[in-house]
Amino acid sequence: MNKLFFLHEPKINRPEKKNVLNSLNSGWISPSGKNVREFEKKLSNFTNSKLVLTNSGTSALHLSLILSNVKNDDEVLVSSVTFIASVNVILYLGARPIFFDSSEKSLNGDINKILTFIKEETFSTRKGTFNKKTKKRIKALIFTHVFGNISDLSFLRNKLKKKKIKLIEDAAEAVGSFLKNKTHAGTQGDYGVLSFNTNKIITTSSGGAILLKSMQDYKRAQILISQGKSDNLFFIHEEMGFNYGMSNINAGIGLGQIRNLKKIIELKKKIHERYHKNFKDNDKITFLNFEKKTNPNFWLNSLFLKNYDYSKLKKIIKTLNSQGIQVRPLWFPCHKQSFLKKFQRYSLINVNEYHKKVLCLPSSFFLKMKEIDYISNLIKKIVK
Ligand SMILES: Cc1ncc(COP(=O)(O)O)c(C=O)c1O
Structure with a gap:
């Protein structure tokens, strides 16, 4: 097939173009305006948050x-299998990551191991929970729903609440992933984070959202994204802030995209099922499934190559990429990145295997079944 297959391509339709043009023509191109308000409302309805x-x-x-x-010298628990942004933000604040392992069954964090760490390696006072080793306070835990695979965090959330540790869900890749009871990813914990970067299930070109629970947090987040400004007319700044708001142009793209989100997820499910069917009888490969009893968005499909090592995996990736099939490995583990090696890690076992064996597959929602078969057959030929 004389065609390139990318991992995850965006599709920009007429409504997105119209919204962007309207925004440009009206001059409302800053991080405020009608598109921002409407996209916030639509997304809020969709996530129920x-x-x-x-x-x-x-x-x-x-x-x-x-x-x-979270402040300077505090500690934050975070999975070693996540995109580097989840760790970088800890460092922005002068805080320290403690890396935890992925579960044996999926790339998401190992909840049992997190609970064992808290039980055996920390102590609690009225102020909060402290690391026995460093005596520093653990203020938060960032749990990533990897590739849209949502985990049920109800047990973990209750435990963390008792320990005064905030639960942050990195649901960047999980827009449209729900638990069976219709809880959207990012709404189980104290805060949730979504991304609308170009490769995500829907995009705003670049963009994101923080899901939160209280009006107080909502108001503070609004102030923080606009340089800490609480009075627009007289330039009163309540605290140090950032220029973090979504522009009206980007929100216009999101507003068009969100119309198709449900349809996209239906198509993604079909793609997932087809890949699953194509690889299920292959003894060299295990399919990395999404968790049972959930309704995930099936954002990125991935295979686990048995009996593989890192150099063999790299070779396969290069071969497939040269044949027009864009595949990628899992992120290189965060605890192995040179600037993060000095930080604490707890019982990392599975993460040291996953990055050598996981192959992510083209998963754009508009892939046709015969294209998936073509990609699958090529992979089967190469993975021996
Ligand atoms: C798991 C995860 N966390 C965080 C991010 C950061 O999101 P963004 O690229 O929108 O800054 C991404 C996406 O790139 C991601 O995949």
């Missing part, structure tokens, strides 16, 4: 830590 739109998922993550009162 209060939220503030931001100019990226990363800035929303940064805000979630500020709202969790």
